[in-house]
Amino acid sequence: MATERTLSIIKPDATRRNLTGKINAKFEDAGLRIVAQKRVQLTKAQAGEFYRVHAERPFYDELCEFMSSGPVVVQVLEGEGAIAKNREVMGATNPADADPGTIRAEFADSVGENSVHGSDAPETASDEISYFFAGRDIVG
Ligand code: UDP
Numbered sequence: 001m002a003t004e005r006t007l008s009i010i011k012p013d014a015t016r017r018n019l020t021g022k023i024n025a026k027f028e029d030a031g032l033r034i035v036a037q038k039r040v041q042l043t044k045a046q047a048g049e050f051y052r053v054h055a056e057r058p059f060y061d062e063l064c065e066f067m068s069s070g071p072v073v074v075q076v077l078e079g080e081g082a083i084a085k086n087r088e089v090m091g092a093t094n095p096a097d098a099d100p101g102t103i104r105a106e107f108a109d110s111v112g113e114n115s116v117h118g119s120d121a122p123e124t125a126s127d128e129i130s131y132f133f134a135g136r137d138i139v140g
Pocket residue numbers: 054059063092093111112113114116117118120
């Protein structure tokens with residue numbers, strides 16, 4: 001399997017509870033390297049642009065409101081099969097369905113406020129990384 005990069009976001013429910021370090025430890029314990037990271041406050045419009053694929057979904061407005069409700073930590077994770085590996089470490093979207101030991105099982109509040117975002121495919125990973133980072137900001 002090839003070395004990949006994926007975009008991760010530690011969401012406002014998690015930054016509010018000061019969980020950045022505990023979540024980063026989960027990534028590192030799984031062999032993912034944090035090769036870029038910054039803490040930012042998204043506007044609702046920026047959250048809407050980032051999540052535009054979900055624009056028609058009933059939860060879209062609430063999701064954009066939530067993602068702009070506090071700071072987020074955006075990061076690039078690198079490793080063998082990083083996209084799928086990160087999705088494993090994150091756990092299922094709904095924390096009630098997430099496997100024990102995953103970030104969402106341990107930390108997420110609800111299906112909406114579920115502590116982390118992770119890209120779901122190579123094309124989305126590449127688009128999402130370039131939404132937040134220039135090439136020179138990523139040091140592997
Ligand atoms: N979401 C929600 N209600 C739902 C499904 C999703 O509020 O019924 C939110 C949740 O924060 C989720 C995000 O929308 O993480 C994006 O949904 P997606 O299906 O892409 O889940 P993910 O890839 O984050 O597991």
